[in-house]
Amino acid sequence: MTASVDGNALAGALREIFAVDVTAAVVRCCGCGQAGAVAQLTVWAHAPGLVARCPGCSDVVLRVVRGPDRAWLDLRGTVALEVALPAE
Amino acid sequence: MARTAIPGRLTWRAATVTAVRDETPTARTLTLDVPGWPGHLAGQHVDVRLTAPDGYSAQRSYSLASASPTVELTVQVLADGEVSPYLGTAVKPGDQLELRGPVGGWFVWRPTDPAPVLLVAGGSGIVPLMAMIRTRAAAGSRTPFRLVHSARTPADALYATELARRTRDDAGLDVHHVWSRTAGRLTVATLNTHGWPPDFAPACYVCGPTGFVEAAADMLVALGHSPRLVKTERFGGTP
Numbered sequence: 001m002t003a004s005v006d007g008n009a010l011a012g013a014l015r016e017i018f019a020v021d022v023t024a025a026v027v028r029c030c031g032c033g034q035a036g037a038v039a040q041l042t043v044w045a046h047a048p049g050l051v052a053r054c055p056g057c058s059d060v061v062l063r064v065v066r067g068p069d070r071a072w073l074d075l076r077g078t079v080a081l082e083v084a085l086p087a088e
Numbered sequence: 089m090a091r092t093a094i095p096g097r098l099t100w101r102a103a104t105v106t107a108v109r110d111e112t113p114t115a116r117t118l119t120l121d122v123p124g125w126p127g128h129l130a131g132q133h134v135d136v137r138l139t140a141p142d143g144y145s146a147q148r149s150y151s152l153a154s155a156s157p158t159v160e161l162t163v164q165v166l167a168d169g170e171v172s173p174y175l176g177t178a179v180k181p182g183d184q185l186e187l188r189g190p191v192g193g194w195f196v197w198r199p200t201d202p203a204p205v206l207l208v209a210g211g212s213g214i215v216p217l218m219a220m221i222r223t224r225a226a227a228g229s230r231t232p233f234r235l236v237h238s239a240r241t242p243a244d245a246l247y248a249t250e251l252a253r254r255t256r257d258d259a260g261l262d263v264h265h266v267w268s269r270t271a272g273r274l275t276v277a278t279l280n281t282h283g284w285p286p287d288f289a290p291a292c293y294v295c296g297p298t299g300f301v302e303a304a305a306d307m308l309v310a311l312g313h314s315p316r317l318v319k320t321e322r323f324g325g326t327p
Contacts (some may be wrong), residue, residue: 006320008195009193011133012189023194038194075145
């Protein structure tokens, strides 16, 4: 069995793409509607990229693949990301 | 590596190993000099990238063990590891490696957080929690901290000497060890006795192997702690 880690391990790959830390954001799963911190997703890091699954229903909510000069971010399993920002 | 760093953009930096110290027979702490290090929060981690002469590269996440601005990583050598045997046994002062970070904004503790803190560590899961204990001391924080650390035997426990000293010198820090080879696994009774009552609404940080973390987090919720206050970081023993 390949061991999984958690969404904390997504921080570097996502911080390359986003201007803020996304692991502290709340993600809502398309599969079951459960919402929780991105850091609490179950992550498989042995694929060619990072595959993050919902801890509630195990559907894939996020995938990110880093190539030599670009990244692919697949969010089709995500209803929404709720990101805390400083007040305007 | 010669790219100019755009402020706010996450880029790989060259880090130089300045010191190496043994923690246990299978774990070492590397002190790194990282020019331009912006400082970090307790609990944050870095990505480390090693590249072989043939261009093959491997990348892993490591928790920062030190209080900012010192950059220290404690590496537990995994028998079937690809990166950890190099960092944990071969690397020496003067060597360079590539590093990016700090990253992660969820499993973090800030000295301005008012709640009492319960730290629950399984094996080398203590590393980011030690950064919190060190950051608390460096900030002169009086926030009450309790650490429950499960390790196989006393010889496997990271930071044992420093924790013994801090238990004596850092007012408001309590440490309880569970030696799992002789005493068995962490139990609800241990967390009940050596943690905080749920009424205190402590911030709970649990870090270790996946099975340990899931069991400990379940126990805390069963004891009445709000799941919202139980933060976890799991590592599956990534080779």
